[in-house]
Amino acid sequence: xxxxxxxxxxxxxxxxxxxxxxxxxxxxxxxxxxxxxxxxxxxxxxxxxxxxxxxxxxxxxxxxxxxxxxxxxxxxxxxxxxxxxxxxxxxxxxxxxxxxxxxxxxxxxxxxxxxxxxxxxxxxxxxxxxxxxxxxxxxxxxxxxxxxxxxxxxxxxxxxxxxxxxxxxxxxxxxxxxxxxxxxxxxxxxxxxxxxxxxxxxxxxxxxxxxxxxxxxxxxxxxxxxxxxxxxxxxxxxxxxxxxxxxxxxxxxxxxxxxxxxxxxxxxxxxxxxxxxxxxxxxxxxxxxxxxxxxxxxxxxxxxxxxxxxxxxxxxxxxxxxxxxxxxxxxxxxxxxxxxxxxxxxxxxxxxxxxxxxxxxxxxxxxxxxxxxxxxxxxxxxxxxxxxxxxxxxxxxxxxxxxxxxxxxxxxxxxxxxxxxxxxxxxxx
Amino acid sequence: xxxxxxxxxxxxxxxxxxxxxxxxxxxxxxxxxxxxxxxxxxxxxxxxxxxxxxxxxxxxxxxxxxxxxxxxxxxxxxxxxxxxxxxxxxxxxxxxxxxxxxxxxxxxxxxxxxxxxxxxxxxxxxxxxxxxxxxxxxxxxxxxxxxxxxxxxxxxxxxxxxxxxxxxxxxxxxxxxxxxxxxxxxxxxxxxxxxxxxxxxxxxxxxxxxxxxxxxxxxxxxxxxxxxxxxxxxxxxxxxxxxxxxxxxxxxxxxxxxxxxxxxxxxxxxxxxxxxxxxxxxxxxxxxxxxxxxxxxxxxxxxxxxxxxxxxxxx
Numbered sequence: 001x002x003x004x005x006x007x008x009x010x011x012x013x014x015x016x017x018x019x020x021x022x023x024x025x026x027x028x029x030x031x032x033x034x035x036x037x038x039x040x041x042x043x044x045x046x047x048x049x050x051x052x053x054x055x056x057x058x059x060x061x062x063x064x065x066x067x068x069x070x071x072x073x074x075x076x077x078x079x080x081x082x083x084x085x086x087x088x089x090x091x092x093x094x095x096x097x098x099x100x101x102x103x104x105x106x107x108x109x110x111x112x113x114x115x116x117x118x119x120x121x122x123x124x125x126x127x128x129x130x131x132x133x134x135x136x137x138x139x140x141x142x143x144x145x146x147x148x149x150x151x152x153x154x155x156x157x158x159x160x161x162x163x164x165x166x167x168x169x170x171x172x173x174x175x176x177x178x179x180x181x182x183x184x185x186x187x188x189x190x191x192x193x194x195x196x197x198x199x200x201x202x203x204x205x206x207x208x209x210x211x212x213x214x215x216x217x218x219x220x221x222x223x224x225x226x227x228x229x230x231x232x233x234x235x236x237x238x239x240x241x242x243x244x245x246x247x248x249x250x251x252x253x254x255x256x257x258x259x260x261x262x263x264x265x266x267x268x269x270x271x272x273x274x275x276x277x278x279x280x281x282x283x284x285x286x287x288x289x290x291x292x293x294x295x296x297x298x299x300x301x302x303x304x305x306x307x308x309x310x311x312x313x314x315x316x317x318x319x320x321x322x323x324x325x326x327x328x329x330x331x332x333x334x335x336x337x338x339x340x341x342x343x344x345x346x347x348x349x350x351x352x353x354x355x356x357x358x359x360x361x362x363x364x365x366x367x368x369x370x371x372x373x374x375x376x377x378x379x380x381x382x383x384x385x386x387x388x389x390x391x392x393x394x395x396x397x398x399x400x401x402x403x404x405x406x407x408x409x410x411x412x413x414x415x416x417x418x419x420x421x422x423x424x425x426x427x428x429x
Numbered sequence: 430x431x432x433x434x435x436x437x438x439x440x441x442x443x444x445x446x447x448x449x450x451x452x453x454x455x456x457x458x459x460x461x462x463x464x465x466x467x468x469x470x471x472x473x474x475x476x477x478x479x480x481x482x483x484x485x486x487x488x489x490x491x492x493x494x495x496x497x498x499x500x501x502x503x504x505x506x507x508x509x510x511x512x513x514x515x516x517x518x519x520x521x522x523x524x525x526x527x528x529x530x531x532x533x534x535x536x537x538x539x540x541x542x543x544x545x546x547x548x549x550x551x552x553x554x555x556x557x558x559x560x561x562x563x564x565x566x567x568x569x570x571x572x573x574x575x576x577x578x579x580x581x582x583x584x585x586x587x588x589x590x591x592x593x594x595x596x597x598x599x600x601x602x603x604x605x606x607x608x609x610x611x612x613x614x615x616x617x618x619x620x621x622x623x624x625x626x627x628x629x630x631x632x633x634x635x636x637x638x639x640x641x642x643x644x645x646x647x648x649x650x651x652x653x654x655x656x657x658x659x660x661x662x663x664x665x666x667x668x669x670x671x672x673x674x675x676x677x678x679x680x681x682x683x684x685x686x687x688x689x690x691x692x693x694x695x696x697x698x699x700x701x702x703x704x705x706x707x708x709x710x711x712x713x714x715x716x717x718x719x720x721x722x723x724x725x726x727x728x729x730x731x732x733x734x735x736x737x738x739x740x741x742x743x744x
Contacts (some may be wrong), residue, residue, distance in 0.1 A: 006443075008441075025726075034492065094609030218715070233730065243730050245730040245731070246730050246732045248730070253490070316433065317433065317435060318434045318436075318440065319433050324438075325438060325440075325441065326438050326439040327435065327440065329433065329435040329440075330433065332464055333433075353434070353435055353441065357447070358546035359500070359545075360500075360544045360546065362447055362505075362672045362673055363545060363672045363673050363677060364450065364672040368677050368678065368726075373728050373729045374728050374729050376725060378677070379725075396731045399728050399730060399731060406441050407438075407442070408441065409445065410445075411443075411447050411449070412446075413446065413447075417438065420640065
């Protein structure tokens, strides 16, 4: 069986653009919730001096990841910040002194056991860099006696159009990626790793295959370029043939799925002790004259990135954090970059304003054939419109991963994916 | 821009659109319209125009009366009108044709909620109502290639009844019959275009036509003759493939085609009507929701909770 998927224009315009650092901003705004789970509490107060890598947010809660300063300077404000999910958390605003002094807290972690490895990953502030932001140490903290893990699936599919940040990780830091994979395999006790790359990145596939040719515990998996190949359940299935069922974590099926940039980061952290204070992003879209890949400090304003990519806020009609299929619209040019941002895309009015005509559903079945989990989006829409909770449950709307394929293919231009999200919310109530 | 646009994902959409799909169906019907004009003369073309035009007008009038947005732009009414025209004999009075599009668009489609909500194929019901209301006008066949002055419709038998036509006559359409149903070649051309453009799935027509061929062979009839004559090609390629009134999944489409084929043959061989294609499609339209229910795919990774719960309850 092959999971359904759709063919998209790749638009990987920045694939050959090496990562360049952006100029240090005057200030950064660092939200205390950049991961899935419990937000951190600020550890600093207004007026405090902070340095790069200094921990400025943490919590006792397990499902969380600490947050570190990306600049050296002075805490200028601690303010409320509205997150994309509608919740409010604190954000620490730091005025940079331009010196980027490193914190004395930074030290190379001593790792010699599973426990010390997972603790180090926790202290690094690492969460999934692919977008979902699941705290990495939680993912690694599996009781291998209860759920033995035999497969590490490295997700380098990068199936969203435009985005090339994971590809650049493969090209620019292949040794870090492989070292990160080795460390995870060694300390968690995983026998085999699969590096999954879509076939629209043949150079990365060839390079990784060559580097791992002497290794029998790492397989490079060439994935068909079909969206959403990089969705966790899809990539896990493509690599191992195992289906992660309803309400299951990959660990239940003996799998840990990890983004390729996360693996690279873990290796660098273990070598340097510098926590997650900067990340690579793709800047693209027709509103940017110079699409590029940048390394940006966490908390930098998106406005600075727009300037760097030669875009102007005046010409941007739609600003996305993430790809065009699953990315979120930003409503404020001063939104800070977070740990989970892999791309900022800017589109002009011409590209962003959709003029298509919405019609009634003509039951063409394109959504049914597109859905990677074989849901019936057209039936789900009708069930949601009727607020038919029983039918929504029967049709398994909870399995929807919001990949957006149904909305994409719909000739009637119906907002099927949106309805699924609303339906899931309805079931939660 | 003063304000950024905020909308739910996905932010890009495929080029496919309802109006483009319907437009492609119109293009696919063109060979049959051209064949009809060549075979049956200018009046055939006028009849196609009258049906298509009146269908669009009925749709617009319904929009106005029902205070709904203008839906003529999706071209579905034009498709219905054109398909109905191809189901009519050359000599049918224009007012009857307009009555047919009234039944199709107003009663079968708009009164049930418009595009996407009608349970039966509008053109099929339009044809059946005309057939039952005006049996002699609807079976007054004209020989093809007649000079205008000698056009003289008679209720003599079509090839389906006479069984006297050659394969090549049936393939090229130089026989008596409805405007668009006689020329299998033109219909196949249009059908292949729709399959190539991925507008329709080959599952339904293959299952439909295949079943008719197999049933005919078992019943001792000539399979090829049965496949090429009557309204089978038109029905299987253009009416049994209507999205709205047929199943969504491939398995469902196969079941639909199978059912259509069996009903068509039962009517043809054992019923009192010579042709059963439209009745078969209408009957299968009615059971489509049940076929959809039977053939819905099990979502990947879905737990069979009911079974589990039942087991636990038993234990």
